[in-house]
Every structure is written in C-alpha cells, then in structure tokens.
Amino acid sequence: MEQKKIELPNDLFDGMMYLTQVISPARDHVAIVIMGENMDEDAYDPDEFSVIRLYLFIDDGRAFSPVQEIEAFSFKGLEDAYGFLKALPEMSAMDLMLRMNGLTDMIAPQVQ
Secondary structure: OOOOEEOOOOOOOOOOEEEEEEEOOOOOOEEEEEEEEOOOOOOOOOOOOEEEEEEEEEEOOOEEEEEEEEEEEEEOOHHHHHHHHHHHHHOOHHHHHHHHOOOHHHHOOOOO
C-alpha cells in the first residue's frame, strides 16, 4: 500500500524542525505530526526551552493536511525533550494526560 504524503506548510511550521509522524493504525486517515523548536543539536540554545508540538493531520483523499495543534510540551534541555519524544509512541493515555496537565512531577520517576 502506498503511503500518502503529509503536507507541511512552510508558513505554519516556519522556525520549527520536523521530528516524526505517527499514522494511526486504527484510523489510517488520521496522523500526528511532531515538530520541535530549539531541538537542533547544532543550533541548540541552552538559554531557551526546547518545545515539542503535536499537530493533528487528516487525510483529505490525496494527502494529509493540518487541522490544528493538539498540544505543546516544553523541556529544559535536549536530553529531556528527546527522551519524551522517544517514549511518546508507547506512553499510556494516563501518563500522556498527566504530562499534558503538567503533573509529571507528582508521579516522577514513572513518567519521563
């Protein structure tokens, strides 16, 4: 099966770095595109937060197009940001909801 193209509008994602995408195995017309700010190791600014942004994309029949930003997560360093990015696909819904509400300090070290 041919994988459909995910369109990343330059004006919407200006200044961000493409990190990865996840297409739902249960709903193949739904995708999450993950973009980052201050995530490039070569241009990393330790005085700024690293930010991971999740965007909802929907297949319109020819390509995936952006619908809206779902959530943004900020991190004090690249190691934490990339640790979260790596854990995200396997993260439980409960851990993700706690993270979305800034409650990870209450349950640490279970959620990274």
